[in-house]
Amino acid sequence: MYYFYMDAPETLQKAIAFFSDPENAFKAAVEFRWPGGNVTCPRCNGKKHSFIKTRRIWFCYDCKKQFTVKVSTIMEDSPIGLDKWMIAIWMIANCKNGVSSYELGKVLGVRQNTAWFMLHRIRTAMGDTSDFRFGGNEPVEVDETFVGGKPKNMHIAKRMRMKKEGDGFRAPKAIVMGSLDRETRRVRTKVIPDVRRDVLQAEILDQIVPGSKVYTDGWKGYKGLEKQNFIHETVSHINEYVRGQVHTQGIENFWSLLKRSLNGTYVSVEPFHMSRYVNEQAFRFNNRGSKDNKLTDTDRWALLMSQVAGKRMTYAELTGKDTDTVCHPEAGTGQEEPF
Numbered sequence: 001m002y003y004f005y006m007d008a009p010e011t012l013q014k015a016i017a018f019f020s021d022p023e024n025a026f027k028a029a030v031e032f033r034w035p036g037g038n039v040t041c042p043r044c045n046g047k048k049h050s051f052i053k054t055r056r057i058w059f060c061y062d063c064k065k066q067f068t069v070k071v072s073t074i075m076e077d078s079p080i081g082l083d084k085w086m087i088a089i090w091m092i093a094n095c096k097n098g099v100s101s102y103e104l105g106k107v108l109g110v111r112q113n114t115a116w117f118m119l120h121r122i123r124t125a126m127g128d129t130s131d132f133r134f135g136g137n138e139p140v141e142v143d144e145t146f147v148g149g150k151p152k153n154m155h156i157a158k159r160m161r162m163k164k165e166g167d168g169f170r171a172p173k174a175i176v177m178g179s180l181d182r183e184t185r186r187v188r189t190k191v192i193p194d195v196r197r198d199v200l201q202a203e204i205l206d207q208i209v210p211g212s213k214v215y216t217d218g219w220k221g222y223k224g225l226e227k228q229n230f231i232h233e234t235v236s237h238i239n240e241y242v243r244g245q246v247h248t249q250g251i252e253n254f255w256s257l258l259k260r261s262l263n264g265t266y267v268s269v270e271p272f273h274m275s276r277y278v279n280e281q282a283f284r285f286n287n288r289g290s291k292d293n294k295l296t297d298t299d300r301w302a303l304l305m306s307q308v309a310g311k312r313m314t315y316a317e318l319t320g321k322d323t324d325t326v327c328h329p330e331a332g333t334g335q336e337e338p339f
């Protein structure tokens with residue numbers, strides 16, 4: 001375990017106090033970026049470098065360039081200090097219903113725009129990178145749901161524009177497909193374009209060990225799974241409790257958590273951004289702790305910290321807009337503040 005981890009704070013309040021010391025925030029970032037203190041140049045992997053203590057940057061002797069602890073992480077090019085990043089990461093890892101950019105902005109003392117961009121960067125690090133397949137021993141629950149789009153909370157100009165574009169007053173919804181492994185109690189999710197059979201079953205083939213029991217509702221898109229070498233059982237909502245084991249309540253429970261954070265905290269999420277919000281909820285769900293595996297707020301923060309390295313997101317990627325047409329100071333100007 002990381003040496004820093006032993007002294008890590010246990011509550012949000014303590015975390016705010018602890019990381020307000022830039023040296024603590026810096027040390028934590030370095031520990032997670034280069035566990036064991038094996039600092040390597042993110043550009044050339046060079047191990048020969050010198051540390052310029054006053055500026056908290058390294059100079060690489062191989063490629064003759066400077067680097068900071070933020071390079072090649074979700075924090076790259078961010079003018080926001082590590083003290084604030086630590087708190088943002090803490091909050092999103094641990095706030096059950098998520099944290100809005102408005103709330104985070106207030107806590108950190110930054111503009112809402114800035115907080116919004118920080119949160120999205122962190123969400124990219126919350127994606128599940130495990131590649132093992134679900135199923136095998138225990139059944140897998142599979143379901144899909146429609147999320148997003150709350151027109152009553154949407155700005156009037158936007159509603160009018162949507163109306164003009166022929167969407168009526170309804171904000172577009174996104175479709176999320178999810179599976180829950182009964183053995184590990186983990187979920188895996190994906191935003192899908194539609195609920196047709198080929199889409200759903202391609203995902204199932206990709207994610208679940210052949211021969212596994214798969215429980216779904218009676219939607220026709222799941223018909224014929226037994227031909228794909230699965231043991232397929234469908235939930236009858238009328239006779240549910242009679243059949244005992246065969247239900248999809250695990251994944252439905254996840255949907256209700258997801259909807260609670262989408263409706264209560266985030267209010268209006270465009271389908272383009274949906275997969276990141278779903279990642280966020282799945283991260284907390286999959287690391288929620290249980291009787292056998294107790295996880296603390298510190299553990300969830302540390303886990304997320306260990307995932308921030310190597311992931312990076314630009315404003316253009318985030319908004320789907322070309323860099324040439326975007327001028328956004330919060331997105332990072334290239335003039336990076338190292339701490």
Ligand SMILES: [Zn+2]
Nearest residue numbers: 041044060063
């Ligand atoms: Zn280098």
